[in-house]
Amino acid sequence: MGKEKIKINPEFYDIMPVEYQELVEEGTYGKEDRGWKDVGESKELIEEHSLCAGCPESIAFRYVLACLPAPEDTIMVGSTGCTSLVFPHVAVHNIHSLFGNQNAVASGLKRALSYRFPDKVKDVVVLAGDGATVDIGLDMTLQSWFRQEKFTTICFDNELYANTGGQSSGLMQKGFVAKMAPAGKKFDKVNLPEIAKVSGCHYVAKMTVSKPNRVEKAIRQAILIAREVGPTYIQLYTPCILEIGKQMMEGLQEMRDSEGPNKRFEFEEYISEEAKAYLETIDPKKKKKKAITA
Template sequence: MEALKISPGFEKVMPQEYLELVEDGPYGRGLGVKDLGTFKELIEVHPLCAGCALGLSIRLILASLPNPENTVIVGTTGCNAILMPQVAIHNIHCLFGNQSAVATGLKRALRLRYPNTHKDVVVMAGDGGVVDIGLAPTMHSWFRREQFTTIMLDNEGYSNTGGQESGMTRQGVVVNMAPLGKKFPKVPLHEVAKVAGCAYVATATPARARRLGQMVRRAILVAREIGPAYVQIFCPCSTNYKFPPAESLKRAKETEITEYMVPEAKEWIERIEKGPKAEEVSNEA
């Protein structure tokens, strides 16, 4: 990668981590979930709780980005915000809930500044950021057909503030600071996304790693060419829901995997995946 070279002479003072990222990182190599363990990853350590399915999901998402060197992740307050600053690609932390508004401006500006390159903008936020506090900016970005991907890391509550219920908490569930139990059903945001204008909508789980990787990749590629994309990933929280960390993946399986594409998106994905170089997607616009 031309953009990821160290200035000659400075190699000898660069920390080992950066030398490894340049030599063996995923930039410009078309790698994916199936290649995990064979390259230097964009995140290697994180401060999230033991058994956090969100940490695993982010690892899989990062490994699935079609062009990490040309990707900007936009996030907001939540458990993932503790991890994201340590990731070795551009990421922006927004005020709670306005991530889709920031991503809108960013995507439009990048398209003007780099007309010949796909710059992928990926909103990655928790259920509180997307469905509660940030619902209006999220929905309006879909109504406006903004071409970026929204990924919700759905741990069904506000976990790092002590355990409050969110719109994504299931009906009847009792969490630390919602002792009477949730009074209304989980928000069906993936259904809302379809009617709000998303060209690609999926619900995924880190328990099905390759499928999750495929969905994230498809979402980003559809967002490039067709329209907004939404991926909802179920990330059970052992801290808030009080189950042993070792059970996270077992619980993560307890969700429905769904995928929806508008006809243009389906045609576009088929063209890419059945093409001669199915694994390599150019970032030239």
């Protein structure tokens, strides 16, 4: 498909915004091996977002958008929060619905797309904050996994409600005191990756966004598995530097500190047997090896 959908009529080329012209000329739609390495040398699918200076969530957004395997056939479903401020600046189809509804909307969307485009691969990616995924939308999130809906859920975990001033969320660590949670969190951080495993997710990963190649691998695998096998879940730590009292240049160090051994965001990955078998069939290197041995 590539850029067919977005190319500009030559008559109107000069009146289109410069950013759109750049997107058509240098965007990475239709490129087979998209990845974070394209960043800096081609036009990214996100432009002039309104997040704070130095926000780690925007780093995560850049990686996620750079790593989508087929952005022109991807539809992202967002939810309320800081992430919803970015979606108007993103060059991928996206839907915004009520707070917490994102997985329910994505379920319907995926089914509708499979009826409307039976011969095409359409990816649906849910991208929401921890409040939408774990607190307000937990019902929808879990039910979509129980039903084995084939789409990817990405959770940007900043451990509180950052957009409204720092209220405590289900994913906040125990004892943490935030601006609008002065008594401290009373119970443990909800272990959603474990819940996802037992709820039927075929790929579960928990990490920070301090290593772009790791994020790229996880997102590609999650979306490829979601195409054929079943639901997948990725939890990315994107700390809110404002609400945890850090300076704007300290976000990266905060992520590196919290992914060490036995820390709460130590890298974890789970791939179900079914998904492993599927990944082997689509891995080009292994395919060649099999052909040689056979």
